[in-house]
Amino acid sequence: MSREATKPVFSEKIDDWLLGFYNAFEFVKLVFKEAFSGDFEFNEFVRQCYHIGLRSLPLISLTGFVTGFVFTKQSRPSLMEFGATSWLPSLVTIAIVRALAPLVTSLICSGKIGSGIGAELGSMKVTEQIDAMEVSAVNPIRYLVVTRVLASTITIPILSFYCALVALAGCFLNVAVNEGTNLFAFFEKGFDSIIFLDVITAVIKAVSFGFTIGMIGCYKGFNASNGTQGVGKAANSSVVLSMFLIFIEEIFIVQVTNWFR
Template sequence: MKGLTGFQPVEMDSSNKNTENTRSRRYVISKRLDRIFLELGHVFAFIARFFKEVWFPPYEIKEVINQCYEIGVRSLPLISLTGFIIGIVFTNQSRPSLADFGATALLPALISVAIVRAMGPLVTALIAAGRVASGIGAELGSMRVTEQIDAMEVSATNPFKFLVVSRVLASTLMIPALTMYTTLVSLLGGYLNVHQNEQTTLITFFYQVFEAITFLDIAASSVKSVIFGFTIGMVGCYKGYNSSKGTEGVGKAANSSVVTAMFLIFIEELLIMQVINALRVF
C-alpha cells in the first residue's frame, strides 16, 4: 500500500550499495512518518468524536458523578500534602533572596503571583497526570484487552460515551476545582512559614496575596486548569481505549498516559503563558 508520504519500496540495483542504503533509509523514514500522521489522524478523530458525542443523549450522569468522586475526592489527600509542602518550601527558598534586599515584606506577593499564576495549576495537573491519567489508561486498557469494551458494544451500549465522555468530562470539571484547592493549601503553607518568621497575621498575609494578583491571573489560571483537565482525561482515555497486546499493552497504556499527559501539560503551559503575557500588554 502506498504510504501517506508517497514513498514505496523500489527494486534496487545490488551493485550500487550507497543508493540502496539511501533508498532503504528513505523507506524507513517514510514508514515512520506514515505512522506518525496516521496516529495524529486517530487522535484528532478521537477528540472530534468526544465533541460530537458529548452533546447528545443518553447522558451518563451517574458515571460522570462516580468519576468526579474518583478523580476529585480521591485525589484530595495527595494534593493537600503536596500543595502544603510546596507552599512551605517555596516560601522558605525565596526568603534569602528577598532578605538580601531587606524585602521580606514582599514574600506574600511573590508567593501569591508564583502559586496562582503557575505553580497551583501546574502542580495539580502534574499530580493528576500521575494519578488520574495512569489510572484511566490502565482501567480502560484492561477493559479493552479483557473484551469488556466489546461486551458493552455488543449489548448496544455506546462504550465511548459511557467510558470516555464521562471520564473526560469529570477530569475537565475536577482539575480546576483541585487547582483552586491546591492554590489555597499552598498559600496556607506559605502563610505558616511567613507567620513563623515574620509574624505576619493571616489577614495581612491574604490582603497582600490578593493585592498582588489581578482578575487576569485568576481567569488565566482557571482556563489553564480546564485545558489541563481536558488533556489529562483525553490522554488517559485515548491510550487506554486503544491499547492492545494483552497485559503488556495495559502497562504501556498506563505508562504512556502519564508521560504524554505530562509532556503536553508543559507544552500547553508554555503556550498559554505566551498568550497571557501578550494579553497583559493590553
C-alpha cells in the same frame, strides 16, 4: 546501514506518526459528537468525579502544602539581600495562583488519574469488555470516555484552587514563624497583587490540563492491545504524553495571556 536503507525506516515512522495524529483527531471528534448527543450518563459522571476529585485530595493537600512552604523558604534569602521580605506574600501568591497551583495539580493528576484511566480502559479493551458493551447496545464512548473526560475537566480546576489554598497555608505558616505576620496582613498583602486576569489564566490552564489528561488517558486505553503488556504501555504512555502536552499548553497559554497584560 546505508542511506537508502534508512530512508524507508524514517518514512515509515513519519507515516505512523501522521496516522496516529489522524486517529487521535477522529477520536476527539467522536467524543465531542457523543458529548452533545443529548444522552448523558449522570451516575457514571458522578462516580468519576468522586474517584478523580475526592480520592486525590490527600495527595494534593500534601503536595500543595509542601510546595507553598518550600517555595517560601527558598525565596526568602533572595529577598533578604534587597531588604524586600515584606514582598514575600505577594511574590508567593502570584507564583502559586498564576502557575504553580494548576501546573503541580495537573502533573500530580496526570500520574495518578491519567495512568488509572489508561490502565482501566486498557484492561477493558484487551479483555473485550468494550466489545461486549457494544453488543449490549451500550455506547462505550458515551459511557466510558465522555464521563471521564468531563469529570477530569471539571474536577481538576477545583483541585487546582484547593491546591492554591493549601499552598498559601504553607506559605503563611513559614511567614508567620519567621516574621510574625498575622493571617489578615498576609492575605491582604498577597491578594493585593492578584488581578482578575491571573484568576482567569489559572482557570484556563486547569481546564485545558484536565481535558488533556482525561482525553489522553481514554485514547491510550481505547487503543491498547497485546494483552497485559499493552495495558502497562497504555498507562505509561498516558502519563508521558499528557505531561508533555501540559508543558506545551503551559507555554502557549502564558504567551497568549501575556499579550493582555
